[in-house]
Amino acid sequence: MAEIEDRWLSVDEIGKYLGVSSDTVYRWIDKHAMPAHRMGRLWKFKKDEVDEWVKAGGAAAEEKKQESGDKK
Template sequence: MAEMEDRWLSVDEIGKYLGVSSDTVYRWIDKHAMPAHRMGRLWKFKKDEVDEWVKAGGAADRNKKGSDE
């Protein structure tokens, strides 16, 4: 059963887990180096990697003011 807890999550699943849209997940992958792994055309996530990224402030909008992006 432990291996099912550590399974790869889809964009929709990780978005639901974090309470954000899939568009936000794709933006975080592109602009904020969200930990994601490309498998063919799909992005997959490990929940523990995403948890660490969030705790480290990975999703924080650090460049809101004065951003050229």
């Protein structure tokens, strides 16, 4: 049972888990240092790493920086 809980998640699965689109996941990987691991052509995720990234501010902190930069 622990094996299933600790498995690698796909872009679609992590997007569904976070309630965002696949495009948003790819943007977060590229621009916001979302914790992801490249396996060949595929991106894979560990749920606990993503949870910590979200709790630490993840994309929200970066988006606020960009927004304040846009206002200047």
